[in-house]
Amino acid sequence: xxxxxxxxxxxxxxxxxxxxxxxVRESSYNSEPINYDNxxxxxxxxxxxGNAFFYIFMNNELPIGLxxxxxxDSETIIGVLVDSQFRGKGFASEMLQHASSHFLxxxxxxxIKAYIKKNNTASIxxxxxxxxxxxxxxxxxxxxxxxxxxxx
Numbered sequence: 001x002x003x004x005x006x007x008x009x010x011x012x013x014x015x016x017x018x019x020x021x022x023x024v025r026e027s028s029y030n031s032e033p034i035n036y037d038n039x040x041x042x043x044x045x046x047x048x049x050g051n052a053f054f055y056i057f058m059n060n061e062l063p064i065g066l067x068x069x070x071x072x073d074s075e076t077i078i079g080v081l082v083d084s085q086f087r088g089k090g091f092a093s094e095m096l097q098h099a100s101s102h103f104l105x106x107x108x109x110x111x112i113k114a115y116i117k118k119n120n121t122a123s124i125x126x127x128x129x130x131x132x133x134x135x136x137x138x139x140x141x142x143x144x145x146x147x148x149x150x151x152x
Contacts, residue, residue, distance in 0.1 A: 002058070023087075064082060114148050
């Protein structure tokens with residue numbers, strides 16, 4: 001059964017390892033490997049930021065992935081990553097659905113937006129299966145992309 005918990009500072013290495021996975025780096029808008037010292041500073045800042053929500057998903061008590069939702073002054077952005085051992089099993093859609101529903105219960109007027117590289121067909125499918133809509137082509141960070149949104 002899929003459950004989630006909010007990330008804590010003790011998840012720093014887990015998230016670092018997931019984030020440096022080659023497929024995650026390739027799908028990211030910054031594809032360079034992440035330096036651990038930079039990650040430590042970034043992660044500590046995110047853990048103390050009231051606008052950053054990190055959902056760690058578990059399958060039978062085993063961590064399988066992360067959904068990150070961040071609010072800024074202009075928009076709320078969501079991203080997902082699944083541990084390489086658990087990809088292709090449909091977890092991403094379920095994770096996105098649970099995390100976005102939880103977030104929208106807290107912020108019922110919110111609009112959650114995802115930016116997805118055009119060639120990342122698995123991610124696009126996961127977001128659409130999780131109830132995200134309004135798929136539009138955009139140029140995001142100089143990369144042909146899609147954007148999708150979800151509201152309550």
